Amino acid sequence: MNRFPLIQRYSIFVDLPEHSRLITLSEGYTPLIPLPHIANHLGGSFHLYAKYEGLNPTGSFKDRGMTAAISEAVGRGAQTVICASTGNTAASAAAYASRAGQKAVVLIPEGKVAAGKLAGAVAYGAQVIQIAGSFDDALRMVVQISERHPIALVNSLNPYRLEGQKTAAFEICDELGKAPDWLCLPVGNAGNITAYWMGFKQYHEYKATGFPHILGVQAAGSAPLVLGHPIDHPETIATAIRIGRPARGEQALQAAEESGGKIIAVSDQQILEMQRALASEGVWVEPASAAGLAGLADEIQKGKFDPKGKCIVAVCTGHGLKDPDIIAKSMPAPQRIPAEIDALEDLILG
Ligand SMILES: *Cc1c(COP(=O)(O)O)cnc(C)c1O
Numbered sequence: 001m002n003r004f005p006l007i008q009r010y011s012i013f014v015d016l017p018e019h020s021r022l023i024t025l026s027e028g029y030t031p032l033i034p035l036p037h038i039a040n041h042l043g044g045s046f047h048l049y050a051k052y053e054g055l056n057p058t059g060s061f062k063d064r065g066m067t068a069a070i071s072e073a074v075g076r077g078a079q080t081v082i083c084a085s086t087g088n089t090a091a092s093a094a095a096y097a098s099r100a101g102q103k104a105v106v107l108i109p110e111g112k113v114a115a116g117k118l119a120g121a122v123a124y125g126a127q128v129i130q131i132a133g134s135f136d137d138a139l140r141m142v143v144q145i146s147e148r149h150p151i152a153l154v155n156s157l158n159p160y161r162l163e164g165q166k167t168a169a170f171e172i173c174d175e176l177g178k179a180p181d182w183l184c185l186p187v188g189n190a191g192n193i194t195a196y197w198m199g200f201k202q203y204h205e206y207k208a209t210g211f212p213h214i215l216g217v218q219a220a221g222s223a224p225l226v227l228g229h230p231i232d233h234p235e236t237i238a239t240a241i242r243i244g245r246p247a248r249g250e251q252a253l254q255a256a257e258e259s260g261g262k263i264i265a266v267s268d269q270q271i272l273e274m275q276r277a278l279a280s281e282g283v284w285v286e287p288a289s290a291a292g293l294a295g296l297a298d299e300i301q302k303g304k305f306d307p308k309g310k311c312i313v314a315v316c317t318g319h320g321l322k323d324p325d326i327i328a329k330s331m332p333a334p335q336r337i338p339a340e341i342d343a344l345e346d347l348i349l350g
Helices: 036-041 062-075 088-100 115-123 135-148 159-165 167-176 191-207 249-258 268-279 287-301 324-330 341-349
Strands: 032-034 047-052 080-084 103-109 127-131 182-186 213-219 262-266 311-316
Touching (some): 036 268, 047 167, 062 088, 062 159, 080 135, 088 115, 103 115, 103 135, 115 127, 115 324, 127 135, 159 167, 159 191, 167 191, 167 311, 182 191, 191 213, 191 249, 249 262, 262 287, 268 287, 268 324, 287 311
Parallel strands (some): 103 127, 182 311, 213 262
Antiparallel strands (some): 032 047
């Protein structure tokens, strides 16, 4: 199959300036993986899919937005790009900037970034700077510096990020033949929920694909959109959504309202349970990526939502390999035996 880069495949829907120069790593085209066991466990008689965004080139959906943002930035001559990141934006910006021959500077909150993400940003050659503060502090700093100097900001405040991220909604509609009844996804800085809603609306105008209700899910210790106010010290094991002042919070609330959906919060324990449930269907995701589905499960189990006959897509935003430490912390360690066949037999048969 000839796989056109996303922003060419969907060029009539993705609004990029003329000056853009295509920078791509073959992002997108991620699968919709059926989740029959989880659907059964939640009562059955509905169709449930994971949109497995962990299969993008740097392991998260951020690549969809980054191909667009970097293509625009390099086309206008930007030599340096900068972002604040809980990890995945950093790895993605680093990869696409390197590909474009640009310098990437990434600011990450001290001590709260998963090992695989930090390693990625370093491996792709970014200048990685830890700041003694939160993601929200880092975002404030990169916004300020990009206003003062010719450095391109590639956080999702950059409108081209959303232009690229919309393509996930198009792919879902193309594969299902229409929009699903519900879309559930984690919400951190709220760029992705905003992009999905833009994407579904735009595709419907051209292709009459309909609209999903959107269920946005935050972690309970980091749920400013549920509580209705910013959080100064957000806490959750789901580090990708550990954000107290979502840059696109207003738009996220609007997407939930317009779509007839909502934004809710789930506990870290619910997130980890859903991470395990997904892994037991062969889909290993990082904790944040399980939050959307954990929210759906919560709604169903509390009797607030009847999934019967529905088609539901859970966006699994990033790969489990990004955050190996959480497995070491939350699962039993491997068993250790002498290098002898008897010991092996005793252990697995005995
Ligand atoms: C960035 C990210 C999120 C949150 O997306 P927002 O656009 O910030 O709401 C969720 N999961 C993963 C894995 C991410 O990298």
